[in-house]
Amino acid sequence: MTEDAPFPRPTRLTIDTAAIVANRRTIAARVGPGVETAGVVKADGYGTGATAAAKAMAADGCRTFFVAHVGEGVALRAALAEGGRDRARIFVLNGLLPGTETTLAEHGLAPVLGSFPEIEDWAAFGREEGLALPSAIHVDTGMNRHGLDLDEARALADRPDLAAAAGAELVMSHLACADEPGHPLNLRQLERFRAIRPLFPGLSASLANSSGVHLGAEYHFDLVRPGVALYGGAIRTGEASPMRPVVGLEATILQVRDARAGESVGYGARQTPKRASRLAVLSVGYADGFHRTASSADERLGGRGFLHGRPVPIVGRISMDLMMVDVTDVPQAARGDVVELIGPNVTLQEAAAAMGTIDYEVLTSLGRRYERIRR
Ligand SMILES: *Cc1c(COP(=O)(O)O)cnc(C)c1O
Numbered sequence: 585m586t587e588d589a590p591f592p593r594p595t596r597l598t599i600d601t602a603a604i605v606a607n608r609r610t611i612a613a614r615v616g617p618g619v620e621t622a623g624v625v626k627a628d629g630y631g632t633g634a635t636a637a638a639k640a641m642a643a644d645g646c647r648t649f650f651v652a653h654v655g656e657g658v659a660l661r662a663a664l665a666e667g668g669r670d671r672a673r674i675f676v677l678n679g680l681l682p683g684t685e686t687t688l689a690e691h692g693l694a695p696v697l698g699s700f701p702e703i704e705d706w707a708a709f710g711r712e713e714g715l716a717l718p719s720a721i722h723v724d725t726g727m728n729r730h731g732l733d734l735d736e737a738r739a740l741a742d743r744p745d746l747a748a749a750a751g752a753e754l755v756m757s758h759l760a761c762a763d764e765p766g767h768p769l770n771l772r773q774l775e776r777f778r779a780i781r782p783l784f785p786g787l788s789a790s791l792a793n794s795s796g797v798h799l800g801a802e803y804h805f806d807l808v809r810p811g812v813a814l815y816g817g818a819i820r821t822g823e824a825s826p827m828r829p830v831v832g833l834e835a836t837i838l839q840v841r842d843a844r845a846g847e848s849v850g851y852g853a854r855q856t857p858k859r860a861s862r863l864a865v866l867s868v869g870y871a872d873g874f875h876r877t878a879s880s881a882d883e884r885l886g887g888r889g890f891l892h893g894r895p896v897p898i899v900g901r902i903s904m905d906l907m908m909v910d911v912t913d914v915p916q917a918a919r920g921d922v923v924e925l926i927g928p929n930v931t932l933q934e935a936a937a938a939m940g941t942i943d944y945e946v947l948t949s950l951g952r953r954y955e956r957i958r959r
Pocket of ligand 1: 792793
């Protein structure tokens with residue numbers, strides 16, 4: 585199904601929604617029946633489309649979702665209500681921004697409260713409205729990002745009336761190094777979270793993101809919050825992903841041209857092929873989220889595509905709307921052929937490594953100009 589293209593576009597992004605559902609099932613099977621597997625769909629479902637991902641997961645039994653922003657939550661609530669799943673829980677990870685209380689309440693969104701002022705504001709709003717409004721409490725166990733510190737968590741535990749007035753259902757924390765199983769911070773965060781949990785006896789508890797799930801059952805608690813793994817991301821940075829791939833990216837060749845040996849290619853004249861070469865010009869560039877850091881230069885090989893069974897290296901700098909690949913060794917390469925940039929032969933993780941970044945950033949940078957084909 586083509587989502588939004590009345591005519592063919594030169595670049596195609598395929599998104600395998602069934603793979604997202606299958607990946608969530610894989611995680612659910614790993615954590616077992618006693619642990620809830622939520623779906624993190626922030627940043628438009630890591631660039632793949634939050635609405636379709638969430639609807640498909642909800643239809644498969646997912647009852648709890650996490651977004652980052654209130655606006656994402658509002659859109660998600662509307663999408664789920666269409667499918668008759670308006671009872672799904674939606675947590676807003678970035679917490680309570682002043683002035684968003686009414687919007688959160690109207691759309692049944694639960695802020696993840698990470699500071700005393702947020703907790704007090706949410707509790708006061710609930711009292712004024714005479715409503716029991718849901719929330720989660722975020723405790724920082726070692727990331728030093730969002731959340732109550734350990735002393736504040738203890739202080740909150742001494743005021744059960746406040747936690748109750750704020751509608752707290754869930755106490756959660758976030759791991760800083762879950763993608764490095766041997767990192768000592770994992771155990772330290774686990775121990776701190778274990779110490780915090782009994783302070784909030786009525787609340788369910790959640791610690792693990794995608795890679796946290798793979799650290800072991802002691803990290804699972806009542807609910808796990810996978811994001812990137814749903815979308816085919818790696819569990820350990822720098823390793824192949826054990827999940828089903830979700831995203832494929834293909835670009836059409838606009839032109840095949842000859843380049844003389846010793847002539848530079850592209851902006852900045854950063855690469856000068858030593859041999860006479862055939863170059864294919866592709867209609868994709870950094871404005872499409874194909875980061876410029878995957879460019880090639882004489883001293884550095886960049887990313888690659890795949891065409892007719894062979895790798896085709898990127899030549900020169902990636903520009904805003906175009907890039908070149910070397911097809912000298914693929915004689916049948918022709919205008920209109922389709923080059924794989926992410927897919928079975930060039931994994932998301934490989935593309936990310938060529939760009940000097942992680943699969944999360946590649947996914948969330950995916951451009952708006954692609955023809956999006958949903959399977
Ligand atoms: C983004 C996020 C997640 C999901 O993380 P992944 O590494 O993508 O699985 C879970 N919890 C919090 C607090 C997050 O910000």
